[in-house]
Amino acid sequence: MVAKVDRLARSQAFLSNLLAAGVDVRFCDLPQIEGPTGRFLLQQMMSVAELEAGLISARTKAALAAAKARGQRLGGFRGRAGTADDTARARTARSRQADEHAAALEPILQRIDPAGTASLRMVAAALSAEHIPTPSGRGAWTATAVARLRARVAST
Template sequence: MTAFKKVVAYLRVSTVRQGKSGLGLEAQRERIQQFAMAEGLEIIGELVEVETGKGSDALSRRPQLAAALAMARLHHAPILAAKLDRISRDVHFISGLMAHRVPFIIAELGADADPFMLHIYAALAEKERSLIAKRTREALAAAKARGKLLGGFRGRAGTAEDCAKGRAVKTAKADDFAATLRPIIAQLNPDGAMSLHALADALSNRGVPTPAGKGRAWTAMAIKRILDRGALKSKSANPLPQARL
């Protein structure tokens, strides 16, 4: 439970059209209000940002976020947002915000998610976005090289090569996700004494997203797969011993 009693609410949508229609804003506002009520927090101000997304990971392009920071400093209060991506998906931008020494509370991560967890969550989102973009470009380039028409469903199943490429993309994505998670697991369990179940509970309690997506609980088997994938990628020992399920 956070020690703060007052918070500054920050909401953001990515286009002028969304801002005018309220698309996404009401859902964010409802989530923030529900969280504040559950945690006994008073919302002393609400700042709403509407921007196009291009160049938005710069505080100079986010005047409402800058205003929220100023209000938060004045009242010694944190900024409350519904989801971390409403602040940013960019790790460097998140790190820059931490330098302002204004705490951030993310409703979907819980009241006790510390700055370390915000960095981890942003790093996972950034890596996933980068990987998807890279693999998509490669798949499109390969399809174009084969003379395949792009831009829509053509009413036929993918070729064996397409299926193989799809599996390769999934494998690469899983490898990158596991590589990001293993240092976190090692930090949680430096002496290797925790069981897989205990590690799963620790990651779930910290709000670390699972391979299945945010909001899903970690399981002992999921932890084992992360560690096993590391063993397959390298002949070196796992960062943690193979604990019993």
């Protein structure tokens, strides 16, 4: 069931292959059309849809070419390129956030594994079981994430 003929496809070849394969298609915007007359009308409508798609494409390409010829920059604002200073500040901010997150999780880590001898997988499973969010806030705890957390807690 398709709402409109042009929503199924904009290619007459595609529709012809679909009909040749024996797919029963019904269109909400058309009365029930069957037989050779219905097939002819459907193919004519698809031809018009294909022509319309080609005209839209040609108009869009012409408009983009005209805008480019006028010197207009195409596409949205992508922001400015980051400098080395921006990168360093971002790295410092991420590191600070990671340290704060590790400090917040340290009491939970101490409660789960006071001696610090449990396997990384076991600690990860315990953190997941308690629904403690991961540093990224998505996904489940992994042994690698627990190892990084332990290392960050030890370094602070």
